[in-house]
Amino acid sequence: MRMAATLQHSLERAHARFDLVPHPHSSSSLETARVAHVPAERLAKPVILDDRHGHFLMAVLPASRHLDMGKVRKDARIWQLTHEADLARLFRDCEPGALPALGEAYGMTMLVDPQLTRQRDIYLEAGDHESLVHMPMDEYLRLVPNAEVCEISH
Template structure:
């Protein structure tokens, strides 16, 4: 198991209580939920967006849902999906495709869907494809205190 160093430091600084949950190698968030035997609605999936001007936004939603770009863009905001090579540069201490659902320690703003904040506890990638961080939702919000909670995906099944 390997936890991203940036994530580890952030957890320590925020004095968050968490568990590290090992699981068989997985290639994506839905597969991580399946192989770790946890409900997909409790696994936080980050989607990295950029505005083409060097600003980044992490949208965090349940792995069981899909991001609705029209719900992310507010007013004059114009966000687009960030390409994988850029993401690799932003999250240098993480394996590609295993980005933790915490943008603030990596210098980016965050928006979190309330479907996640209504869960008692949540899971998210630890920075590799074989471990998840598990914590109460209160501890997660303590870890990312500036995250904006707002609707990011339609209600109902994905």
Template sequence: MHMAQTLERSLQRAHCQFELVEHTHSATSLESARKAGIPAARMAKSVILDDRRGHYLMAVLPADRQLDLSKVRKGPRRWQLSGEQSLARLFKDCEHGAVPALGEVYGIDMLIDPLLVRQQDIYLEAGDHESLVHMPIDEFFKLAPNAKVCELCH
């Protein structure tokens, strides 16, 4: 498997500039960054949350950072980490654990940490464990125009 079909179609529809970066098999976004030889601060990882009532949210942060759930829980919903079954259902065209950090193309609201927004370009999982999408940050926002930027990390 290479790029997830949903992601590929969305990139083409938006006429985004990007490149596909291959790397040896990895299990996490942080490991993907290391194996691809890129700074972890420029690798966008996604954390999927839900409110146990059918609403989902994708938090996007640098691969070398951890999500501070208390910063997400400030709103009216009580977000918590989504289970593996939900991820498999939401991201059917992705390998387990290789969810692209572009929830909006999957119909999921997004929060993105400002640490990523400050980067000129970012990398994200392409939907498998051996390739990344590399794109300028302004191209990323073509696919996430409604993403809210807010502090998410410890």
């Protein structure tokens, strides 16, 4: 179990209240929810978008839902899914597919779906495929003060 260094520094710097939850290896957000015995609506799934001009956006939604690209509106840009090579560069300390839903720690603008913020607590990838960070929702929102809460899923 290895937490991404960027995530760990961000949590420590903010004196965040959280616990680390180990789970069997998983390769998708829904599988992670299942093997970790976590409700999928409480597991934050980040989807990284870019405008092909160097601007990145993290859309965070429950693992139980799908991103609705038609609802993603930010700065009048046209957003598209970021290529895997760019993800590896942006999240150097994370395993592919295990990105923490704390975009501000990685210098990204964030959109968070209200379906997620209505939960009492939240789970997010710790940067590997075998651990989750668990915290109260108010703590998560404190860590992402600039995130815009808006409908982005279906």
